[in-house]
Amino acid sequence: MRTFILFFVFAIFFSFSNSFAEQSQYVDEQGWNTVSSAGFVFKWKINKDEIDCRVEAATKGWIAVGFNNVNRMNNANIIIGCVDKKGVKVEDHFGKGHGHHKDKIQNVKNIFGKESIGKTEIYFTIPLDSKDPEDFVLEEKRPVFVIMAVGSKDSFSTIHSKKTSVKIIL
Numbered sequence: 001m002r003t004f005i006l007f008f009v010f011a012i013f014f015s016f017s018n019s020f021a022e023q024s025q026y027v028d029e030q031g032w033n034t035v036s037s038a039g040f041v042f043k044w045k046i047n048k049d050e051i052d053c054r055v056e057a058a059t060k061g062w063i064a065v066g067f068n069n070v071n072r073m074n075n076a077n078i079i080i081g082c083v084d085k086k087g088v089k090v091e092d093h094f095g096k097g098h099g100h101h102k103d104k105i106q107n108v109k110n111i112f113g114k115e116s117i118g119k120t121e122i123y124f125t126i127p128l129d130s131k132d133p134e135d136f137v138l139e140e141k142r143p144v145f146v147i148m149a150v151g152s153k154d155s156f157s158t159i160h161s162k163k164t165s166v167k168i169i170l
């Protein structure tokens, strides 16, 4: 009986410690909210009706972040970018099944990015509610799924080498 209770206590402890290790969230001194998962770091700061975002991960290819009400690519508002010889490229895309296409209206600005020692980072600003059906409505203090992925090439039409998703409260 004692062995059974000990096993039960350890099982509960390990299941909790694993779920904490998967996702960590905090606010830094500059007011950036930060969430980390599977080697991806996503930072955000809401400014009135816009949201400033940064995403970084180990890759020499593309990096992307998507917003959705489920942890799926389908219907996600995806912002995808890369840094190549020509500079930084960041585009507003829409998830369709297990693919995505460039939105007709590009609701993304304040684009910045850098790539160094195998790590790529992109910065951008998007509206919380662009009114574009190819975007996702974000609301402060509401939950949202953030999906993130990297590809090993700069071409946005290549599949990911790594992906993750987190649920956050904006």
Ligand code: HEM
Pocket: 064, 065, 066, 071, 072, 073, 074, 078, 079, 080, 098, 099, 100, 147, 148, 149, 156, 157, 158, 159, 160, 163, 164, 165
């Ligand atoms: C042309 C580009 C892409 C292709 C061909 C593609 C393809 C796929 C496929 C076949 C799956 C299901 C198999 C698996 O789990 O690996 C999948 C899942 C997933 N992908 Fe992608 N993907 C692409 C881009 C992206 C981007 C840009 C993101 C993030 C912003 C992303 C995030 C995810 C996530 C979170 C899943 C698991 C949930 C789901 O099935 O939707 N993918 N992708």
